Amino acid sequence: MTRQTALSFLATFRYDLLSLQKTFAMPKHYANSCVDCGTQNCKFKDRTYPEFCPTTNLTPEDLEWSLERYNHDNNHAIMVASAEVEYEGYCQLTRVEEIMQFARKINAHKIGIANCIGLIKEARIFAKILRANGFEPYAVICKVAGKDKSSIGIPVCCEEIGAAMCNPILQARLLNQTKTDLNVVIGLCVGHDSLFYKYSDAYATTLITKDRITGNNPAAAIYTAESYYKKKFNL
Numbered sequence: 236m237t238r239q240t241a242l243s244f245l246a247t248f249r250y251d252l253l254s255l256q257k258t259f260a261m262p263k264h265y266a267n268s269c270v271d272c273g274t275q276n277c278k279f280k281d282r283t284y285p286e287f288c289p290t291t292n293l294t295p296e297d298l299e300w301s302l303e304r305y306n307h308d309n310n311h312a313i314m315v316a317s318a319e320v321e322y323e324g325y326c327q328l329t330r331v332e333e334i335m336q337f338a339r340k341i342n343a344h345k346i347g348i349a350n351c352i353g354l355i356k357e358a359r360i361f362a363k364i365l366r367a368n369g370f371e372p373y374a375v376i377c378k379v380a381g382k383d384k385s386s387i388g389i390p391v392c393c394e395e396i397g398a399a400m401c402n403p404i405l406q407a408r409l410l411n412q413t414k415t416d417l418n419v420v421i422g423l424c425v426g427h428d429s430l431f432y433k434y435s436d437a438y439a440t441t442l443i444t445k446d447r448i449t450g451n452n453p454a455a456a457i458y459t460a461e462s463y464y465k466k467k468f469n470l
């Protein structure tokens with residue numbers, strides 16, 4: 236048995252095991268998806284596809300639709316630049332460096348920063364790094380305009396932790412007016428980031444994802460979900 240055949244066999248065996256585990260441990264009503272797959276054959280190609288696999292259940296139109304979109308706007312340049320940054324900096328560059336490398340590749344000079352007020356220090360340091368590397372940063376903080384939360388119908392009780400509302404749509408508009416070439420999110424709240432991404436004209440990426448409990452390291456909750464946080468997540 237070659238090494239590849241053995242690996243393929245093990246991957247299939249693992250998938251079967253995972254399926255068995257699910258059969259006995261999971262409620263019947265949920266739909267299987269890629270998180271339930273033990274083979275990842277879309278990447279490896281020498282294993283088996285589970286029956287619920289989106290790759291094998293795909294319509295040609297869906298695939299064609301996605302591939303066509305890579306020729307829209309600047310999407311193709313973004314894809315090439317992303318792949319090159321991943322390849323050239325693999326396990327060598329920090330995300331800060333990757334963002335700058337990516338920006339250079341897409342000829343982005345004016346870099347918008349949409350930051351949370353709680354991460355103003357981090358935003359200042361990032362702007363300093365950008366300037367030191369020849370970029371032109373322009374930041375808009377989340378509390379810009381300083382409207383009260385209740386003024387737009389947010390329940391008054393939410394003002395107990397601070398009356399001023401975050402305004403991600405205005406952050407996006409001001410960065411759009413500045414004609415930033417690339418926007419970088421630093422610590423916007425869950426949901427505020429969604430609105431920012433929706434209204435940002437420039438392509439947007441994230442430097443820091445806010446997590447008040449884990450020191451802005453949301454992955455820590457995932458890494459401890461099967462130990463310290465098991466009860467917290469009802470696992």
Ligand code: SF4
Pocket residue numbers: 268269270272273274275276277278284285287288289290291
């Ligand atoms: S696309 Fe198919 S093979 Fe790939 S992870 Fe999802 S289910 Fe598995």
